[in-house]
Amino acid sequence: MSTAVTTEPPPAAPPRTRPATPAQLDWLAAELPHWRAAGLLDDQTATRILAGYHPSRRFSLASLLLVLGACFVGVGIIWLVASNLDQLPPLTRFIVVSAFWLALLAGGEALAGRREHGGPIPSPVVGAVRIMAALAFGAVVMQAAQSLQVPAYEPQLLAWWGLGALVHAYAVRAAGPLVIGLLSLASWLVWQVSWDSPDALTVLLVLFSAGGVAASVAAVHATRLGTSFRGFSGAWREIGALLSLGALFVAALPFVTADDFSWSTTVVAVLVAAGLAMVASTAFATDNARLEPALALVVAVVGVLLVLWEFGSDLGADFDTGNQVGLEGWAHAAFGVVAYVAAAGWFAVLGVLRDSRRLTFLATAALVVFTTTQAFSVFAAIIQGAWLFLLLGLVFAGTGWLADRARRQLARSLADDAQGAVR
Template sequence: MTHTALLPTRSVPPHQLAWLRTEVADWTSRGIITPDQAARICETYRSDQHARSSIGRVLLSVGGGFVGIGLIWLVAANLEQLSPTARFVAVTALWLVFLASGEVLAARRSSPALVGAVRLLAALGTGAVVFQAAQSLQVPAFEPRLLGLWGAGALLHGYLVRAHVPFVVGLLAGLGWWFAQPLWDEQSGLTVVVLLGAASVLAAGLAVVHDGRLPRFARTWRTVAGGMALLALFAAAVPDIGSDGVRWTPWLVVTLAAAGLAALAALLVGNGVRRLEPVGALAVLAAATLLGLWSTGSDVSDVDASDWLHAAVSVGAYVVLAVALVALGTVREHSTLTWMAMSGLVVFTTFQSFAVFAPIVTGAWLFVVLGTVFLGSGFIADRGRRELVQALDSTATDVDSDGAPR
């Protein structure tokens, strides 16, 4: 009597199922499991026909995005043939239809791609409602507060229904507000650096808070944290970016306070070394601010010792950050962080080489120096990743004193 029919089946992407079958065949050939056990393992999983890379999913997502953006565009075009009240009612009705339809389809266990597309329409429709309401109230469409309201509404939608698509839309709109609002009245390069670093702290703290509760949301927050950290150090290394200093505004204080609260929450609810992630982001914020305040001049035709030292410290700090993100990506099994770190390191080193070293080291020697820096940085990052993987593997296969696996 077989028990296979009693086991629930799980849907996995085709490439994962192919990998599992290869591994199971290897285990069977080595006598680790019996053929009957191998069959039961394989029959427990089935191929996911709605894989993320499917053409249908892509088309539905793109179609939903076009329709949602079209709604916002229609608002911007002012729809002169309708009164402000009629426009607001029409846009709101469409938004409510998309909002309800997405949850009805999700309750009926419809195609995840279709549910995601309709939820995308609802999240974009939130922005259309906000901008239409602002237009009816004679509020300028370029007010940063509108982005903040849009982001808050879409984030609330994503959290209430545990949906990733509206969460991402809200996150993008919220990031737009995060930078636009403090720069609305006062603009300065160093303020941008501080905002990038603070965004990294906020996202790192929220990633830790979401771990174990909403893992997919945590993964997205962690991606944002890594990206903002890389951008913060990149911007801080631009020559003379901090010459105007930080322009303090109430909104800038609010954003920094929000980042501090997120870091504190991570320290309180996080487990083990996870709590150190926002601490690392705080270190990036401090380093980026100090590099931004370190003014060496912006004349590329006159590069002195201070310019060389600034560039060397900037590259060193960036390499440390890249290695840290590679390690974090390895520990969290987050390959996006690894690729972001390595790609950012290549772009950053190229920028520094041509902005600082090119006036002195010209022609073929510039490429020799640049290649040497790449080789050294790549060796350090790859060596650190390999040692971390070996340490993790040795920990996972740790044995008791009698030789039996623990």
């Protein structure tokens, strides 16, 4: 008599959970009882929903250490290249650096493939390795320049580095190389235009145009390129805000004038390209994303007006020599302060709308630096000593109070709109 052997089925693999911040989990736990009371789901479904998430911070200490380590390793590689590694011939140095870059490039994608089939808890190691690969590519560019007898202080090296990092970012859809590429291209742009242009207005026109192009690219990424590239809009938006606010900062200084400005083919080409990018993004973007390039254009126009206001006057010399500043000088300073506060406020509000704390922090930091600079370069002419610091503290406190009040009011309005849409 044979007995049937029964085998128990293998235990099912635990379902993969999604990461959520503690604040998000607290919100979800508070909302689930309301959904159960409204009859939208039962107790078992609510328990399964809550069990589908695990607590995770957006930027943990491990992530910070990994990113810092990746940056230090990448800078160390570039430093070794800059020191020429005299023990090795140029071709050997280039091969060694290129092999190291390729190993990091392949290793990052191998780790990414393992993560896709791995456990439920994501690891920031892949992002750190990709950042190291993007930085190592800069070492490859510099070593190739040394082998070709190109001076290390050429701005074009940053351009090639930035373009390579951008190709890497879009090929693997990674944010780390994108940030490296955008920072490299922005540094190249500032360096190159300052190197080639003898006048301030040309530099500002190029920087304003670049800020508008970045805002246009961000708007297209946010609405037209699908979910896979939607996360890239944040980096483009932040670099555009940095360029626009930086250019407006310089334009508002009293000693920046339009002296020695002359139209050139480069300036005209840059303005035309920026205009076409803004028009195209405004046409293709949807919802309120099309406002971003338009308001970047408004910031640029205001900055140019601030520079042209002093055309042919000696207002900047008055500030440099400490002479008494007239009514025109105070009007210019007041207009510059109001314009910069409005521009920084817009980018801070945009950070709230796009859920970007980095953009809000960038706008706030830019406002603090600008207010401090204006206080010591303009208002210090009549307000001195402790009174200047007292006034500056009151300005900071008042600006912070207004910014926080506007932020809370905006958040409340967005929440009310969302509830109204659900009803």
